[in-house]
Amino acid sequence: MKYIIALTVIIFSLLSVGCGFHARTNASFPAELKRFYFSSERPYTVLSIQLKQLLKSMGAVRVKKPSEAKFTILITRDHFAYNRPDVVNSTLPTAMNYSQTVKISIIENLNHTMIASQLFTTSQSLTLNAGQIYTINENNLIKSELNRNLISLIYYWILSYKTRDVLHHASIMQSTQRAS
Secondary structure (H helix, E strand, O other), X not given: OHHHHHHHHHHHHHHHHHOOOOOOOHHHOOHHHOEEEEEEOOOOOHHHHHHHHXXXXXXXXXXXXXXXXXXXXXXXXXXXXXXXXXXXXXXXXXXXXXXXXXXXXXXXXXXXXXXXXXXXXXXXEEEEOOOOOOOXXXXXXXXXXXXXXXXXXXXXXXXXXXXXXXXXXXXXXXXXXXXX
């Protein structure tokens, strides 16, 4: 029995590695963002706090002034919305739609130019069955799920080859401008 369990774990590990699965590590994070300035229109939202925590866990250091870092991560348009029907008939199912939108930009601090920007939107639907009662707890649960999805999307966008190339190119341009 021990051999079957060990063999199962080994096969699962090999399949996971083969399909591109890998743990989040500091090595996968762009070196250009190891020191960054963080700015947000709403700095104390759950999204902003969780994003700062994720970046910190990747070994990135958040500085206090833009002049202390090459790049600024700017969060704008952090907006959560949902539609709740005005009249709910308790004998019929009711659908509620939730969405959260956030725009993230990376700004090069030397020239104050935006080098990368992306708008992220996540949505989810909740159906209340006949006789179910709606409470505000559903909003909080859905909002935390949408935040978690957005954090993952932002993380993978930062790690994408396109964003890494833009950061690398901007970093080289900064170095040549400072040398001139």
